[in-house]
Amino acid sequence: MKGPLVAVGRQFGNLTLLVAACFAVGPIALLVMNAFKPHVEIVGDPIAFPHHFYPHNFVAAWTEGHFATGLVNSLLLCGTTVLIVVAAAAMAAYPLARSQSRIWRIVALYFLCSVTVPIQLFLFPLYFVFAKFGLLGNVFATAVILAAINLPLSIFLLRTYIMTIPAELDDAAVLDGAAPFQVFWHVIFPLMRPGLATVAAIVCLAVWNEYLITSTFQQGEKNFTMTLGYLAMNGSISDDQGLLMAGGLIVIVPILLVFLGTRRFIIDGMTTGAVKG
Amino acid sequence: MNARPHPTMDAAVKPSRRLLSPGVSRHLTYGLFALPAIVLTGAITLVPGMLTLAASLTDWDGVSMPTWAGGANFHDLFADVAFWRAIFNNVQWTVLFLTLPMAGALLIASLLRTRTRIQALYQVVLLLPYVLSPIVNVIIWSNIVFDPVGGLVGYINHHLFPLADPLAQPSAALYAVAAIDMWHFWGYLAVIFLGAIRQVPEEQLEAARLDGAGAWQMFRFVTLPNITPTIGLMAVMVTIFSFLTFDYVYLATSGGPGFSTLVLSVLAYNSAFTSLAVGRAAAVAVVMGLFGVLASVAYTRLTWSGAR
Numbered sequence: 392m393k394g395p396l397v398a399v400g401r402q403f404g405n406l407t408l409l410v411a412a413c414f415a416v417g418p419i420a421l422l423v424m425n426a427f428k429p430h431v432e433i434v435g436d437p438i439a440f441p442h443h444f445y446p447h448n449f450v451a452a453w454t455e456g457h458f459a460t461g462l463v464n465s466l467l468l469c470g471t472t473v474l475i476v477v478a479a480a481a482m483a484a485y486p487l488a489r490s491q492s493r494i495w496r497i498v499a500l501y502f503l504c505s506v507t508v509p510i511q512l513f514l515f516p517l518y519f520v521f522a523k524f525g526l527l528g529n530v531f532a533t534a535v536i537l538a539a540i541n542l543p544l545s546i547f548l549l550r551t552y553i554m555t556i557p558a559e560l561d562d563a564a565v566l567d568g569a570a571p572f573q574v575f576w577h578v579i580f581p582l583m584r585p586g587l588a589t590v591a592a593i594v595c596l597a598v599w600n601e602y603l604i605t606s607t608f609q610q611g612e613k614n615f616t617m618t619l620g621y622l623a624m625n626g627s628i629s630d631d632q633g634l635l636m637a638g639g640l641i642v643i644v645p646i647l648l649v650f651l652g653t654r655r656f657i658i659d660g661m662t663t664g665a666v667k668g
Numbered sequence: 669m670n671a672r673p674h675p676t677m678d679a680a681v682k683p684s685r686r687l688l689s690p691g692v693s694r695h696l697t698y699g700l701f702a703l704p705a706i707v708l709t710g711a712i713t714l715v716p717g718m719l720t721l722a723a724s725l726t727d728w729d730g731v732s733m734p735t736w737a738g739g740a741n742f743h744d745l746f747a748d749v750a751f752w753r754a755i756f757n758n759v760q761w762t763v764l765f766l767t768l769p770m771a772g773a774l775l776i777a778s779l780l781r782t783r784t785r786i787q788a789l790y791q792v793v794l795l796l797p798y799v800l801s802p803i804v805n806v807i808i809w810s811n812i813v814f815d816p817v818g819g820l821v822g823y824i825n826h827h828l829f830p831l832a833d834p835l836a837q838p839s840a841a842l843y844a845v846a847a848i849d850m851w852h853f854w855g856y857l858a859v860i861f862l863g864a865i866r867q868v869p870e871e872q873l874e875a876a877r878l879d880g881a882g883a884w885q886m887f888r889f890v891t892l893p894n895i896t897p898t899i900g901l902m903a904v905m906v907t908i909f910s911f912l913t914f915d916y917v918y919l920a921t922s923g924g925p926g927f928s929t930l931v932l933s934v935l936a937y938n939s940a941f942t943s944l945a946v947g948r949a950a951a952v953a954v955v956m957g958l959f960g961v962l963a964s965v966a967y968t969r970l971t972w973s974g975a976r
Contacts, residue, residue, distance in 0.1 A: 408776065408783070421812045422812060434818040507957075512720045515950060516723065535708070542708060571694050662864075
């Protein structure tokens with residue numbers, strides 16, 4: 392009696408999973424399909440497959456969205472932020488993982504506090520100070536802000552990675568006469584490379600997609616990132632769906648490649664923080 | 669201060685070790701290690717955060733010198749309909765996010781538990797919306813899904829039954845924006861829950877199965893108690909983020925039509941950059957920060973009493 396019931400239940404579960412996958416991918420599939428159709432065809436039937444290959448949308452979207460400039464700015468912003476976060480977080484995570492004294496518990500609390508501060512709470516003074524010093528639109532200055540926002544969680548993530556490295560390795564190096572910095576550089580740093588890759592990938596995604604800080608501080612067309620260029624394009628040519636969909640595809644392809652290439656690290660990093668092992 | 673160099677140490681390479689004891693030198697180095705992160709965090713978030721606290725008690729347009737206003741910003745805020753509407757919308761947002769994505773993610777994660785071969789594929793599929801930019805997600809949805817002419821809604825309206833653009837209707841706009849954000853977010857929850865479910869001890873599940881437990885009973889009495897800490901953590905995260913939510917609302921509707929999708933963050937942003945009332949914006953930001961603190965305290969209480 393139980394056999395067929397279980398089989399039906401399992402099929403029902405499969406169906407539910409299929410529906411969930413379609414829900415997740417559906418809008419992205421619509422974007423991809425319609426990116427290859429001219430506007431009139433989309434308005435006629437948005438859920439039809441493209442009849443023929445129509446690459447014109449991509450050529451027009453590339454210039455309309457100023458994606459050449461955007462790509463350079465996005466890469467500079469991502470690269471600078473990742474470098475700052477990885478360097479500063481790796482170094483700060485080491486004492487937090489290894490020292491038991493009360494000072495470091497306070498330091499951990501300090502970083503924890505800054506996570507719960509809403510961006511709006513520090514955005515306004517920061518904006519007016521940056522404006523005063525002419526730093527608005529400066530990719531590197533904006534990268535410093537994004538780095539500070541991404542630092543605390545990166546530190547906590549790297550701390551858990553360092554804690555999996557046996558402290559005996561440190562002790563052995565110290566016995567061999569290594570100074571604390573040498574222990575870090577020659578023993579810990581090489582062993583925490585998977586953690587560093589995870590942090591780099593997660594921060595890269597976060598910066599590429601960030602909206603509030605980037606749009607507030609990277610004003611002016613020549614300072615736009617790819618996503619901001621796309622947003623501006625949405626405002627100026629909202630009457631051509633084909634162009635908009637092609638622009639969207641251009642913006643998401645680089646980040647999807649990064650995600651697919653580093654998915655192991657990213658998923659690992661996400662679950663490390665939230666799931667107690 | 670008793671320097672005891674190790675016999676194998678080469679004094680010529682590390683002369684500083686002779687001046688300081690190993691313990692002191694270690695603490696100094698540790699301090700230097702953490703210094704860049706401490707300075708960066710302080711300079712970008714904590715110090716400006718305190719400045720905002722101060723600014724909330726002033727009249728400030730962001731350019732000229734702020735003048736002392738006392739509690740006037742808060743007083744005005746509490747008398748403003750828009751402010752209470754924003755709080756109500758944030759609460760609705762929180763309730764929506766604590767129910768639909770949580771339930772959906774739990775369902776999908778527990779369905780994936782026994783289907784080990786497709787877990788890796790589903791992790792990628794479910795995370796696809798999560799790794800895309802809010803700008804792209806909002807433009808996809810407002811154009812190809814909600815658009816009354818060239819979108820899915822237009823298609824349904826034309827071929828199936830009457831349907832209007834939900835983003836343009838005061839009664840539906842908040843749910844429509846939340847739908848976009850939930851679509852983007854729920855896969856993350858599912859991946860986290862799957863990670864937690866995979867760590868549920870196999871023996872416990874096996875024992876329950878031998879006792880004749882069905883799928884629901886195994887979920888209810890074995891899986892669920894095991895992943896409660898993760899669910900709790902996610903619930904707090906969702907609550908905090910719901911009171912900070914900005915991107916999707918601002919991009920999709922900027923708070924409109926009317927005040928129908930106005931949330932605290934959008935109210936703060938518009939006050940500062942549209943009305944140049946930075947003191948007032950700061951007051952809203954302080955209220956937002958308070959909700960964050962409340963949620964954190966609630967969580968600490970919850971986990972402490974749960975652990976006893």
